[in-house]
Amino acid sequence: LKCFKITLLGTDYKHLTGQDYKAGCPPPENVVNQDNGAATDGIDEEDNVDPWNVSTSNAKGVDYDKLIVRFGSSKIETELVDRIEKVTGQKPHRFLRRGIFFSHRDMHQVLDAYEKNKSFYLYTGRGPSSEAMHVGHLIPFIFTKWLQDVFDIPLVIQLTDDEKYLWKDLAIEECHRFAVENAKDIIACGFDVNKTFIFSDFDYMGSSPEFYRNVVKIQKHVTYNQVKGIFGFTDSDCIGKISFPAIQAAPSFSNSFPQIFGGRKDVQCLIPCAIDQDPYFRMTRDVAPRIGYPKPALLHSSFFPALQGAQTKMSASDANSSIFLTDTPKQIKNKINKHAFSGGKDTIEEHRKFGGNPDVDVSFMYLTFFLDDDEQLEKIKQDYSSGALLTGELKKILIETLQPMIAQHQERRKQVTEETVKQFMTPRPLNFKL
Numbered sequence: 001l002k003c004f005k006i007t008l009l010g011t012d013y014k015h016l017t018g019q020d021y022k023a024g025c026p027p028p029e030n031v032v033n034q035d036n037g038a039a040t041d042g043i044d045e046e047d048n049v050d051p052w053n054v055s056t057s058n059a060k061g062v063d064y065d066k067l068i069v070r071f072g073s074s075k076i077e078t079e080l081v082d083r084i085e086k087v088t089g090q091k092p093h094r095f096l097r098r099g100i101f102f103s104h105r106d107m108h109q110v111l112d113a114y115e116k117n118k119s120f121y122l123y124t125g126r127g128p129s130s131e132a133m134h135v136g137h138l139i140p141f142i143f144t145k146w147l148q149d150v151f152d153i154p155l156v157i158q159l160t161d162d163e164k165y166l167w168k169d170l171a172i173e174e175c176h177r178f179a180v181e182n183a184k185d186i187i188a189c190g191f192d193v194n195k196t197f198i199f200s201d202f203d204y205m206g207s208s209p210e211f212y213r214n215v216v217k218i219q220k221h222v223t224y225n226q227v228k229g230i231f232g233f234t235d236s237d238c239i240g241k242i243s244f245p246a247i248q249a250a251p252s253f254s255n256s257f258p259q260i261f262g263g264r265k266d267v268q269c270l271i272p273c274a275i276d277q278d279p280y281f282r283m284t285r286d287v288a289p290r291i292g293y294p295k296p297a298l299l300h301s302s303f304f305p306a307l308q309g310a311q312t313k314m315s316a317s318d319a320n321s322s323i324f325l326t327d328t329p330k331q332i333k334n335k336i337n338k339h340a341f342s343g344g345k346d347t348i349e350e351h352r353k354f355g356g357n358p359d360v361d362v363s364f365m366y367l368t369f370f371l372d373d374d375e376q377l378e379k380i381k382q383d384y385s386s387g388a389l390l391t392g393e394l395k396k397i398l399i400e401t402l403q404p405m406i407a408q409h410q411e412r413r414k415q416v417t418e419e420t421v422k423q424f425m426t427p428r429p430l431n432f433k434l
């Protein structure tokens with residue numbers, strides 16, 4: 001596994017370099033790429049988090065409070081959740097209520113501006129590495145759909161088929177096909193076609209001069225040293241990988257989408273994503289003021305644990321580590337009964353006497369993601385901890401929560417025609433007021 005390298009990109013450029021940002025000039029050598037050594041300082045040897053790997057030796061999962069310190073982001077405090085409720089007039093999504101989205105950058109500024117009638121847009125994405133998507137992949141999309149609804153704002157979704165071509169042993173055509181197939185699952189989350197643009201990099205990059213100009217601007221203002229520090233690239237990584245971060249950064253700037261924003265470069269961007277994508281956006285936020293653009297704000301989610309336990313995130317390449325969006329009710333039941341790591345005791349007698357541990361129990365963790373009723377969830381937690389609820393019973397509740405959820409997703413996906421996909425993926429104006 002790669003070790004995560006920490007950089008100081010989040011800190012103030014002038015403070016670090018003693019220079020002002022000069023728009024149009026590449027950064028001087030050897031600045032802002034210092035590795036602050038956190039990984040070797042022993043702050044957190046057990047957690048490994050980067051865009052390609054997530055692992056920890058702790059059964060409860062990654063220590064997210066420590067990650068906030070390492071990444072230099074801010075914790076989503078109750079106060080911020082309350083503020084979102086006040087500003088939108090909507091009950092906060094369970095992902096906010098339960099700390100599943102747990103970290104942010106600049107969310108208070110976004111809300112300040114929104115309160116003054118200055119709107120923003122959403123940007124999220126997916127790397128289409130296979131046709132098979134699992135429930136974990138839906139987390140950012142479920143949340144983004146909620147944000148789109150409560151704020152009533154436009155959304156762009158990047159499908160990085162180019163990234164997957166560069167990183168995996170796949171043909172371009174395959175990656176592109178996965179992008180279109182994945183778009184159907186994304187559309188099935190319920191996005192508003194009048195407010196959403198989904199694009200494949202292979203398609204959109206070549207068709208949009210404005211997008212490509214931003215990519216090259218970013219490429220000019222980030223050095224090899226910097227991306228090496230952030231992503232751990234080595235001399236033997238192909239140059240496609242080394243320059244790819246600029247392509248993931250470009251949608252953070254509104255003038256990459258002239259058909260939507262009419263050439264405006266100052267529309268604030270908010271990116272909901274899993275915390276492992278943060279390196280891309282630390283780089284983006286670092287480069288933004290140097291090329292005259294606002295920094296994107298971020299909302300970070302924790303990882304969706306594998307069935308085997310929270311030490312790692314779900315992987316689409318291991319069929320038994322995940323609940324797939326194509327699984328039948330029977331497969332869902334069997335996988336949970338067979339593979340979901342249990343925090344229960346070995347025998348019923350012991351379980352009744354000592355109770356189970358919901359903190360390491362994967363079925364309970366999944367319910368925190370998908371069971372919306374707070375009171376019911378709390379009761380399950382107490383009953384499981386006291387021993388009143390057995391592991392088999394807990395698993396049954398999860399099975400009965402996921403089966404209809406997945407079935408409904410499959411039903412909605414079936415309704416998504418090639419024509420609908422084309423509509424979402426065609427560059428066009430969107431319907432909104434800024």
Ligand code: TRP
Pocket residue numbers: 123124125126127158159160163248271272273274277
């Ligand atoms: N690199 C991401 C992945 O492999 C895909 C992605 C592109 C993305 N742009 C994004 C994810 C913006 C979140 C937000 O999944």
